[in-house]
Amino acid sequence: MNALRVLIVDDSSVMRKIVDRSLRQAGLEIKEVFEASNGVEALARMQQTRVDLILSDINMPTMDGLELVHQLQAVENAKGVPIVMITTEAGEAHVVQALSCGARGYIRKPFSPDQIKERIIPLLQG
Amino acid sequence: MDSEQKDDSSKRVQLIFSAKSSGPAGSSSKLDELPREEMAQRFTQSLDNAASEVFTMMVGTPLGPSDQAIHPRVADYTAMIGLAGDLCGVLSFRCGNNSALLIAGKMLGTDEHVSDECVRDALGEICNMVAGSFKGQLSDIAEKCMLSVPTVVSGKDYYLYPLVDGLRIQVSKTFEGSLIWMTLDVHNN
Numbered sequence: 001m002n003a004l005r006v007l008i009v010d011d012s013s014v015m016r017k018i019v020d021r022s023l024r025q026a027g028l029e030i031k032e033v034f035e036a037s038n039g040v041e042a043l044a045r046m047q048q049t050r051v052d053l054i055l056s057d058i059n060m061p062t063m064d065g066l067e068l069v070h071q072l073q074a075v076e077n078a079k080g081v082p083i084v085m086i087t088t089e090a091g092e093a094h095v096v097q098a099l100s101c102g103a104r105g106y107i108r109k110p111f112s113p114d115q116i117k118e119r120i121i122p123l124l125q126g
Numbered sequence: 127m128d129s130e131q132k133d134d135s136s137k138r139v140q141l142i143f144s145a146k147s148s149g150p151a152g153s154s155s156k157l158d159e160l161p162r163e164e165m166a167q168r169f170t171q172s173l174d175n176a177a178s179e180v181f182t183m184m185v186g187t188p189l190g191p192s193d194q195a196i197h198p199r200v201a202d203y204t205a206m207i208g209l210a211g212d213l214c215g216v217l218s219f220r221c222g223n224n225s226a227l228l229i230a231g232k233m234l235g236t237d238e239h240v241s242d243e244c245v246r247d248a249l250g251e252i253c254n255m256v257a258g259s260f261k262g263q264l265s266d267i268a269e270k271c272m273l274s275v276p277t278v279v280s281g282k283d284y285y286l287y288p289l290v291d292g293l294r295i296q297v298s299k300t301f302e303g304s305l306i307w308m309t310l311d312v313h314n315n
Contacts, residue, residue, distance in 0.1 A: 011275075014233050014248045018184065021235055059254075059275060088258025088273065091265060108262070109255045110183035 003031035009042040009056035026117035039063025050077045058087040069101040082123040156267040169295045176259035185232045190300035200282045205253035208274035215312035219253040225304045250276035
């Protein structure tokens, strides 16, 4: 697997750092990490940059993660890029909604690096 | 309360939190059928489990037991999050300055000084994850429950008035030898 370019979207800067560290602890080789604190920033980033993986929170101000996933469908750079939601909102309704919007996976906070590995590596290989 | 205390309190910031059910009028959840004592026991256990899970997985330090029955009204840091839907109320997480710095440092994986902004951010996330894990454990009886974004207050010069008329659950634990506290105020639906 090539070194990855990853976009991490979360309104918490601490959580963005935890996700970044967890990816590395999970054994993924990271080339570059881009950060965004809400959906609007993430969309702007994706207009300019191509990444291999997007990890996004759901509950964020300005634009939430579900709307982001929906709007990313129209962004050329996001085509084929796996999007994984990382959120405290792990109820069945939220999971169904996220997956129907186009997300490929779902990780509940709190999470371990092993869970990251388990959910993300198959997406990158498939 | 003597007059000096009265004067002090009048200068304090008053934080008033309210959460109302967003469900359709007349809707009921399985919570309504649960006896109050059983509900209190279930909430206490779920809150305890949620905090333990969050600290073990995201802070890297398991919480220890505490037998402290009296909870302080305020602490150096208070993080709060609202719950609405089947379960309505406010969850607060409180801790001292040293614990707050240590929690943030461990979450960031650093021994270096952590900015106050990062401390507030970290405590807000802790409160958010505890609330999420808590409601996840109650999904069989409170299926439709939403969380607000967290609010964090630093400093002790305030009063917190949760506008709830129901149940109060208090859990204290130890983190690296210091006490931390969680309070859940739940509305009667």
